[in-house]
Amino acid sequence: MKILVCISCVPDTTSKVSFTDDNKFNKENIQFIIGPYEDYALARAVELKEKNSEIDISILNVGLSENDPLLRKGLAIGADRAYRINSEPNNSNFVAHNIASFIKKNNFDLVLMGKESIDYNSGLVHYLSGALLDIQTFNPVTYLEIDNNNVIIKRETESGIEKIKASLPLILGCQEPIAEWKIPNMRGIMNARTKELSVIEPISVQSSLKHKKYSLPPEKEEIKYVDKDNLEVLINELKLKNL
């Protein structure tokens, strides 16, 4: 069984966001990590492999060579091989087309992604990839078990949680508590050095969306402190605002 885990490489969750004078994301002093949701997805794939050694795990990233150390980390956590599509991840549509074209060539049974990347947050890449390939997509998935050719998942919906039995192939957008994050051990790190990391050139994708500029959100107004013994002030202000 072949599992593909698509990972984003994103600024650490504690990062302060700023932009350079030529309006690019300022990467200086920023620590990059595997996206937290993809980290859950990869951890679950490795757990499944621990129970069934016939599972083969590939990881895929759309990004530049600066991401290679994070792909090595994914290999150290337990993936068997890594692929990188050599381009900035320009937008969801571009990334989805490139992932879909890769999946088409390499035939995977199960594709895991995060529910969204925490940099551009579109939450669309799994759905767009599924639409491009006509593969059933579920998101966000909080539980995953494989049972022969079927998988049992739980997905959150607007009205609650559904437990679903579905047949492969599938694309899943993952979210906690699907697994606990894994930290690579020494043996994993040593093994990762010799695992294969292949670089693939991207396909070009037409887009009518042109990025103009980035900005920081408007500053908040000064905080108003309310005395804990005089809470009526707060209640009245909220009422005034019609809240």
Add this chain to the structure above:
Amino acid sequence: MSTLVFIECNKSVISESSFQAATIANEFKNEVYGITTCDDESYISSLGSKGFDKIFIIDDFGDFYAIKEIIKNNNIKTIFSPSSNTFKEISSKISVKFNYPIISNVLKIEKNGTISSSIFTGKAESHIINNNDSCIYLLNKNIIESRDFDKKVDIIKVDSKTSEKISFEILEQKFIEEDISLNDADIVISAGRGLKGPENWKMIEDLAKKLNAATACSKPVSDAGWRPHHEHVGQTGLKISPKIYFAIGISGAIQHLAGVNSSKTIIVINNDPDAPFFKAADYGIVGDAFEVVPKILSSLD
């Protein structure tokens, strides 16, 4: 040319986000059509007042064939939608099928064509130009107040013609017990480790009940199992933008702020005057939650 709005309906109630989408659609001087699964025709017929000219009632948003036909037959090129996962999935299929550009987390669509969207979980904004006459906008909640209109709505019932192949089976469904879902709530009462233990959530729930609010929590709290995971708001949890967000005993780590920073009004209650959350708050109360929350409760009586 008409625009289309996806209308979200939960337990026969249409979400405020859907009305906000209709208000935005009306700014473009076109007829505004809606698609819904709500089959309460007398309720739907009143929605001219929310800015709809025509509403299609379909059986299920899983019926992509019906949605596709509506778009094709009405030459729809612009879609405004609340950002639910159901609509993200349908919008992605439309984007691929019709080759329409799609944008998530939309904050603003300016008259000159610039589209602003929220990125880095609300820590920044991206401004985009679209060189196409079509677009699917997935709108953030509460970016606008919905308005009332003086329109009369046509209702069209769409019979399901095809059953698209369904390759899965729903084994079990658990519905959210809370009356108000965290995503839809106008007011959210959120608490953190400052509450010391799960047994102390009663006052949070009481306050939520009194204010018709939903309850939420910080990541350490859901990680510790004090509250369910679906209540976790923050960068790796749910992103919310209610009208009022109460943060009680939450220090305000950057990851937490990222999930709530688009709330209209933030009220922080913390006994540590240096808690970073105060920097992001509109109102701050320095004090012990166990003293302040009961006081708020009694002053609301």
